[in-house]
Amino acid sequence: MILTDTHCHLYLEQFNEDIEEVYRRSVEAGVTHIFLPAIDWKSFEKMDDLYHPEITFYKMAGIHPCSVEDVWPFEEQKLADLCERDDVVAIGETGLDYYWSTDFVDQQKASLRMHCNIAKATGKPIVLHNRDSTTDLLDMIEEEQDGTLTGVWHCFTGTVAEGKRAIDLGLHLGIGGVSTFKNAGVNKTVSQLPLEKMILETDAPYLTPAPHRGKRNEPSYIKLIAENLAELHDRSLEEIAEITTENAFRLFGVK
Numbered sequence: 001m002i003l004t005d006t007h008c009h010l011y012l013e014q015f016n017e018d019i020e021e022v023y024r025r026s027v028e029a030g031v032t033h034i035f036l037p038a039i040d041w042k043s044f045e046k047m048d049d050l051y052h053p054e055i056t057f058y059k060m061a062g063i064h065p066c067s068v069e070d071v072w073p074f075e076e077q078k079l080a081d082l083c084e085r086d087d088v089v090a091i092g093e094t095g096l097d098y099y100w101s102t103d104f105v106d107q108q109k110a111s112l113r114m115h116c117n118i119a120k121a122t123g124k125p126i127v128l129h130n131r132d133s134t135t136d137l138l139d140m141i142e143e144e145q146d147g148t149l150t151g152v153w154h155c156f157t158g159t160v161a162e163g164k165r166a167i168d169l170g171l172h173l174g175i176g177g178v179s180t181f182k183n184a185g186v187n188k189t190v191s192q193l194p195l196e197k198m199i200l201e202t203d204a205p206y207l208t209p210a211p212h213r214g215k216r217n218e219p220s221y222i223k224l225i226a227e228n229l230a231e232l233h234d235r236s237l238e239e240i241a242e243i244t245t246e247n248a249f250r251l252f253g254v255k
Contacts, residue, residue: 001238003226004033004245005219006252007093007127007154007174007201010057011036011046014205014216022218023052029220030241032056035201035252037093037127037154039064040071044082058254061085062092062115065108065129066100072107076114083118089252091119092127093154096140099131109140116144119151125251126151128171134162141169150251155203157186163193172251174201175244177209177217180228191232195240199248200225 005026015022026034035058038044047059061082063071083091094115096108119126128151130137141149153166156173163173175198179186190198200222202209208217209224223237230240249255 001030001241002033002245003029003031003222003241004035004200004248005031005202005204005222006035006152006199006248007037007176008034008204008219009037009039009043009206010034010050010204010219011043012205015218022220023055025218025220027052027054029223031219031222033245033248034058034219035089035248036060037090038062039093040067058089058252059087060090060092060127061088062094062127063111064093065095065097065111068107068111069101069104072104072111074111076117079114080118080121083122083124088124089254090125090127090151091115091122092151093129094126095129095154096133096137097129097131098133109136112137112140113144116141116149120144120146120148123148124253128153130154134158138162138165138169141166141171145169152199152251154201155207156190157184158189160189160192163189167194167197172197172199172247174199175229176201176203176225177207177213177221179232180209180225181213182210187228187232190229195229195233195235195243196247198229198244199251200229200244
């Protein structure tokens with residue numbers, strides 16, 4: 001059984017002290033494919049430090065919406081050059097975040113459009129962060145969609161209608177730890193949306209699934225998210241692992 005974590009910040013300092021143990025637990029849980037979204041320029045550089053013989057890592061390049069104010073203005077060509085590299089499988093993470101601040105909304109939107117342009121130019125999927133910005137985010141994706149834009153709504157927490165709209169716009173849904181929270185309502189929503197448009201993610205070290213909520217997240221917890229999704233859709237764990245891994249490989253164009 002192969003499980004895939006499509007969104008994991010394993011290069012962050014939260015993993016510095018026990019990274020080998022994190023690797024070991026990941027392999028034991030069957031999580032042998034890990035996708036690494038970038039937050040800024042420095043995070044992309046740190047990805048090269050990650051290595052384990054039984055884990056395949058995949059890089060992304062992008063500027064997180066909460067990092068835009070620190071690097072703005074940045075050159076679109078600099079980002080494009082990174083994203084055109086053969087070892088980069090996706091563009092992101094990018095998106096909109098109105099939770100922490102709305103002081104840089106214009107810059108976030110400009111950054112998102114840059115990422116969309118690069119995604120379409122390279123033919124690689126875009127990874128979208130969304131917090132308190134669903135309508136604006138989906139409206140922008142609709143404006144940018146020319147029939148070639150693909151990607152994922154990372155950490156999906158929307159309604160059924162929003163999920164269906166995202167799928168109609170060419171997006172997959174990233175199912176993470178929030179789907180295991182019984183009081184969040186996401187579990188009921190996820191049960192009503194199609195598995196063929198879902199991929200699994202931890203967003204480690206953040207958004208840890210139950211029953212470890214409040215602690216540091218890590219790739220091995222993908223199995224908990226998969227088990228919960230299996231229960232929600234009345235499928236076996238093996239089926240969920242196969243379906244979501246195949247979805248991820250197809251979306252990101254990897255074998």
